[in-house]
Amino acid sequence: MSALTWKEVLKRDDIVDGDCETQEDGDIYRGPISSIELEGDAIVIKSPWVAKMVLSEGKWKKWHILRLSINPKEISPQDIGQGRISFTMPLLGIATIFPKGGSKLDPSKVEGLEI
Numbered sequence: 001m002s003a004l005t006w007k008e009v010l011k012r013d014d015i016v017d018g019d020c021e022t023q024e025d026g027d028i029y030r031g032p033i034s035s036i037e038l039e040g041d042a043i044v045i046k047s048p049w050v051a052k053m054v055l056s057e058g059k060w061k062k063w064h065i066l067r068l069s070i071n072p073k074e075i076s077p078q079d080i081g082q083g084r085i086s087f088t089m090p091l092l093g094i095a096t097i098f099p100k101g102g103s104k105l106d107p108s109k110v111e112g113l114e115i
Helices: 008-010
Strands: 019-024 029-030 035-039 042-044 050-054 061-064 068-071 079-080 083-088 093-098
Touching: 008 035, 061 083, 068 093
Parallel strands: none
Antiparallel strands: 019 029, 019 093, 029 050, 035 042, 042 068, 050 061, 079 083, 083 093
C-alpha cells in the first residue's frame, strides 16, 4: 500500500466506469462510478445505481443513496495495487474503488434494479 492524494486520484482516467464498494456495519454497498469530482470542500463519487447486500440474506438489492461524499482533509486514499484505491471512513467503514476493467457488480444480479 502506498499513500495517494485526492488530487492524484481525481486526475486518473480509469476510475469513471469502475465500481465503488463500501463496507459499513456488516453491509456492503456497491455500484458503478459515473463521476468523481471536487464539489466545494468534498470529494463526491456519484453512481447511476447502487446495490446493498445484507450478508445474512446473501443477495444484492437496489439501494437509494447514489452518492458518497468524502472530506479530503480527514480521509486519505491508499493505492492497494491493481489500480484499486482504498480509504477508511471514520465511524462508517472501508471503501474500495475498482478501476474500469476490474471487478464489477453485474446489474442483473441486483433485485429491484431496472436499467
